[in-house]
Amino acid sequence: AKDSGKNNFKSYCPEMEQGLRFRRELEVELRHALTRGELELAFQPLLHLSSGQISGCEALIRWKHPVRGYIPPSEFIPVAEETGLIGTIGEWVLKTACKAAVSWPPHIKVAVNLSPIQFRTRDIVSEVRAAIAESEIAADRIELEITESALIDDSKLTEVALFELRSLGVSIVLDDFGTGYSSLNYLRKYPFQKIKIDRSFVGEIETSQDCLTIVEITLLLAKRLDLLITAEGVETVEQLNLLKALGCTQAQGYLISRPLSAACILDFVRTQSGN
Ligand code: C2E
Ligand code: CA
Numbered sequence: 379a380k381d382s383g384k385n386n387f388k389s390y391c392p393e394m395e396q397g398l399r400f401r402r403e404l405e406v407e408l409r410h411a412l413t414r415g416e417l418e419l420a421f422q423p424l425l426h427l428s429s430g431q432i433s434g435c436e437a438l439i440r441w442k443h444p445v446r447g448y449i450p451p452s453e454f455i456p457v458a459e460e461t462g463l464i465g466t467i468g469e470w471v472l473k474t475a476c477k478a479a480v481s482w483p484p485h486i487k488v489a490v491n492l493s494p495i496q497f498r499t500r501d502i503v504s505e506v507r508a509a510i511a512e513s514e515i516a517a518d519r520i521e522l523e524i525t526e527s528a529l530i531d532d533s534k535l536t537e538v539a540l541f542e543l544r545s546l547g548v549s550i551v552l553d554d555f556g557t558g559y560s561s562l563n564y565l566r567k568y569p570f571q572k573i574k575i576d577r578s579f580v581g582e583i584e585t586s587q588d589c590l591t592i593v594e595i596t597l598l599l600a601k602r603l604d605l606l607i608t609a610e611g612v613e614t615v616e617q618l619n620l621l622k623a624l625g626c627t628q629a630q631g632y633l634i635s636r637p638l639s640a641a642c643i644l645d646f647v648r649t650q651s652g653n
């Protein structure tokens with residue numbers, strides 16, 4: 379009976395079957411992607427609004443697949459997380475991002491995304507310490523971006539790790555603010571220096587009164603809690619001016635620059651700094 383059930387599933391859901399096969403193939407290929415050098419980092423600049431200077435760049439992973447072409451992180455990061463491969467990949471991202479950043483002007487920070495899985499399955503503090511030692515980057519140039527989902531299980535382990543990371547001198551950033559759960563308690567409990575407003579809010583600040591209100595209140599909250607704030611996904615001059623007028627610290631988005639290759643970002647930050 380079980381077998382025929384399986385057959386029915388196969389014949390009635392060819393799309394799902396195909397989806398699963400694709401995912402399994404992706405998993406196998408992802409295992410090799412690192413060793414074959416198919417993973418790359420792109421860097422997207424962050425504009426400091428009151429000075430008009432580039433003050434940081436976020437590392438964003440890219441997979442250049444030899445056959446399928448470019449695969450976005452939204453497709454393979456979940457697979458990497460489910461299979462545990464995110465541990466090795468995340469460590470590579472950390473080291474590679476720090477190595478790239480040492481050749482930028484020293485006032486420019488580097489932001490690295492951490493998966494919640496890295497806190498649960500790896501010694502993330504040792505990995506960050508090793509990345510700092512190997513690259514010889516100043517710890518205060520590193521920003522670690524974590525989403526609320528890293529904090530959702532309220533684990534003591536994650537809490538301790540975050541405070542240890544902070545004591546190394548790196549900054550802790552709450553990413554995708556407002557899209558998860560109970561963010562306000564997290565702000566009280568963990569050692570954040572900065573929050574990032576998700577681009578789903580930023581994209582509608584001119585068209586939705588509700589989005590504008592949410593952004594305004596978030597900015598006020600950040601200010602009162604002595605937190606810096608970055609707005610993600612800024613695509614228009616109007617959005618930029620509005621955010622600036624509201625006292626937002628930094629802006630990131632296609633208006634300022636798309637994510638660039640390591641070589642291009644080096645040119646970009648050097649030109650910006652007049653070197
Ligand atoms: P995120 O951390 O929220 O990163 C911002 C995403 O918004 C990036 O997508 C960026 O390319 C995109 N973006 C930036 N400016 C604009 C804009 O003006 N308009 C629009 N429409 N999009 C903009 P990307 O590079 O595809 O990355 C997607 C997500 O994948 C990231 O979201 C992050 O959660 C995850 N990710 C990327 N790299 C890594 C990594 O190294 N490790 C981990 N764990 N996750 C990563
Ligand atoms: Ca991020």
Ligand code: CA
Binds near residue numbers: 554
């Ligand atoms: Ca994110």
Ligand code: CA
Binds near residue numbers: 553554577610
């Ligand atoms: Ca986001």
